[in-house]
Amino acid sequence: MALTLLAPALAGTAQAAPGQPGTPPSHAGSTSMVEPVIDANFADPDVLLVDGVYHAYATNNDGQNVQHQTSTDLVHWTPQPDAAPTLGPWVGACSFAPGGATDNCVWAPEVSAVDGGYALYYTARDAASGRQCIGVSTSASPDGPFLPVGNDPLVCPSGARDTVDLGGAIDATTYAENGQLYLLWKADGNCCVGKTAIIYIQPLSADGTTLTGPPKELIRRDLPWEGNVVEAPTLVEHDGVYYLFYSSNDFGGGGYRTGYATASSITGPYTKSTTELVTSEMFQDHVLGYGGQDVITNPDGGTSIVYHGWDPTYSYRAMYVSDLNWTAAGPVVADAAVRYQAEAGKVVNARVAPDDAASGLAKVGGMDATNSSVTVTVQAEKSGPATLGIRYTNGSTDGATPVTATDTLTVNGRSAGTVTFAHTTWGNWRMAEVDVQLKKGTNTITLTKATFYAEIDAFDVYDASHVPDPKGPPAGSTTTRYEAEAGVVTHASIGGAGGASGGLKVGGMDFADSSVSLQVYAEKGGPATLGIRFANGSDRGGYPVQSTDTVSVNGTAAGTVTFPYTRWGNWTTVEHQVLLKKGWNTVTLTRGTFYAEIDAVDVS
Numbered sequence: 001m002a003l004t005l006l007a008p009a010l011a012g013t014a015q016a017a018p019g020q021p022g023t024p025p026s027h028a029g030s031t032s033m034v035e036p037v038i039d040a041n042f043a044d045p046d047v048l049l050v051d052g053v054y055h056a057y058a059t060n061n062d063g064q065n066v067q068h069q070t071s072t073d074l075v076h077w078t079p080q081p082d083a084a085p086t087l088g089p090w091v092g093a094c095s096f097a098p099g100g101a102t103d104n105c106v107w108a109p110e111v112s113a114v115d116g117g118y119a120l121y122y123t124a125r126d127a128a129s130g131r132q133c134i135g136v137s138t139s140a141s142p143d144g145p146f147l148p149v150g151n152d153p154l155v156c157p158s159g160a161r162d163t164v165d166l167g168g169a170i171d172a173t174t175y176a177e178n179g180q181l182y183l184l185w186k187a188d189g190n191c192c193v194g195k196t197a198i199i200y201i202q203p204l205s206a207d208g209t210t211l212t213g214p215p216k217e218l219i220r221r222d223l224p225w226e227g228n229v230v231e232a233p234t235l236v237e238h239d240g241v242y243y244l245f246y247s248s249n250d251f252g253g254g255g256y257r258t259g260y261a262t263a264s265s266i267t268g269p270y271t272k273s274t275t276e277l278v279t280s281e282m283f284q285d286h287v288l289g290y291g292g293q294d295v296i297t298n299p300d301g302g303t304s305i306v307y308h309g310w311d312p313t314y315s316y317r318a319m320y321v322s323d324l325n326w327t328a329a330g331p332v333v334a335d336a337a338v339r340y341q342a343e344a345g346k347v348v349n350a351r352v353a354p355d356d357a358a359s360g361l362a363k364v365g366g367m368d369a370t371n372s373s374v375t376v377t378v379q380a381e382k383s384g385p386a387t388l389g390i391r392y393t394n395g396s397t398d399g400a401t402p403v404t405a406t407d408t409l410t411v412n413g414r415s416a417g418t419v420t421f422a423h424t425t426w427g428n429w430r431m432a433e434v435d436v437q438l439k440k441g442t443n444t445i446t447l448t449k450a451t452f453y454a455e456i457d458a459f460d461v462y463d464a465s466h467v468p469d470p471k472g473p474p475a476g477s478t479t480t481r482y483e484a485e486a487g488v489v490t491h492a493s494i495g496g497a498g499g500a501s502g503g504l505k506v507g508g509m510d511f512a513d514s515s516v517s518l519q520v521y522a523e524k525g526g527p528a529t530l531g532i533r534f535a536n537g538s539d540r541g542g543y544p545v546q547s548t549d550t551v552s553v554n555g556t557a558a559g560t561v562t563f564p565y566t567r568w569g570n571w572t573t574v575e576h577q578v579l580l581k582k583g584w585n586t587v588t589l590t591r592g593t594f595y596a597e598i599d600a601v602d603v604s
Helices: none
Strands: 047-052 053-058 067-070 078-080 107-114 119-123 133-139 169-177 180-188 197-204 214-218 230-238 241-248 259-262 289-299 304-309 315-327 329-333 340-343 346-348 350-356 362-365 373-380 384-393 405-411 412-419 430-437 441-451 455-461 482-485 489-490 493-496 504-507 515-522 526-534 545-553 556-563 571-580 581-592 595-603
Touching: 047 107, 047 289, 119 169, 133 169, 169 230, 180 230, 197 230, 214 230, 230 289, 241 289, 289 315, 304 489, 340 373, 373 455, 405 430, 412 430, 482 515, 482 571, 493 545, 515 595, 526 556, 545 571, 556 571
Parallel strands: 107 169, 259 289
Antiparallel strands: 047 053, 053 067, 067 078, 107 119, 119 133, 169 180, 180 197, 197 214, 230 241, 241 259, 289 304, 304 315, 315 329, 340 455, 346 373, 350 362, 362 455, 373 441, 384 430, 384 455, 405 412, 405 441, 482 595, 489 515, 493 504, 504 595, 515 581, 526 571, 526 595, 545 556, 545 581
């Protein structure tokens, strides 16, 4: 439900040019891990406030065409019956495996107050064209049941019924201003070769059932981080500026994200921010595939953004709610990290270069001299500990050997230690985290080259620290290496691998019982460190994902080891603590989630 925000504007704010450096938001990032308010499959949420009750509607699930839940506080939700048990006669049978086992292609509902009651806009499969199209149903109550209007879809540019073929239409939303109702929708051009994804706006009749004018293009897919998709539009007016929020990239993976564009009038022209509003990284991957957003006035009179995200196993998309803050630099999602682009900082003896895979489409590279540095200013609401997440890539080698790189870190002119950047290969952007102390207000962060070479994309600032980057066995410890291929391999395969310590690896661990077991020796009983040398190139919809294996020692569960994404063939070591008995021990790694290849296990 798009809306005009009635909450007062923040004092002293001014809209910065989208994608350009502005006054950074006075916000230190998320204070705790965000949790779903509906921890079940509730994708593409739309929220409508009626007489003190929030009505949330979502994509089909488990036999319901349009899911419906209600709340009075945006936190505690009560399931309701299917809001639209009957669809229009134009709807054909459909199933959509990427959306889940029960997805019948009824997507992204939108409910709006209209003359005479309420209108529901929904996406479904058009039997005549085989494309997704938008229908409309009405009800006297937001509870439904909503009954279909007419025999044909409301928006269906599919080539059928004498329409232009734009690939069909999905993701309807509405916006109302000065007594005029508008429908926004996405031309689903990414469905087909030779077409593209476009978001349009079109005037509606007061009862919401008839289009009263031609569509006007607002934006189309044209930025690298959008992938092939712009969709799920939400239009909001704040302080005289129109914000068009939209989702992009592949909904099925962690690369799904939300961007925004701004304009001074409803129909544009719209200028996109070159930097995303939110990505999975900015939630430290606690929310995967952030998108399908809606914006709503919360019970305190402020602004909240409602969105979905995948669970860690990519089985369902839960619903989340976060505050949406308005700053001079643009909108900020309160539960996400605040991102500061490296290229917007002060760069010394280095260079800013374009990079389509960088979050702001540019990076700081060429940090080759001893005094090469990049300095950014970040904001903190209060003094105390914070965590910097530094987005980097490192393809450094010493001869033919991949190596880590390091930079020294200063905060407000004082040394804050050394940051180690694991080898990722060039262009494989990852996050390195370091805990720092910030003062209230403005802080100056400087990275200066120490050893080898890392390229820097951005700095994320958040309060909560979590799992540190992996590292090898402690310096000076005595280690014994056991090659994985020498163990007992079950439902997996042994194959050659360049860079593997013995020239071989255990791969193909694709099944629930895929495992490798090794006999390792301990001089005495007690705690020990396993250094597991692995490579992980797993992805979900093109978004890199971590994988896991369960660990057992002598038949007893010994926890789960997490393998960060490294790319295939980029061998890295992760530590896992275990208890060994004196003498020989059986250590078994069994596939948990996604896929890692195992080279060797070091015992120290």
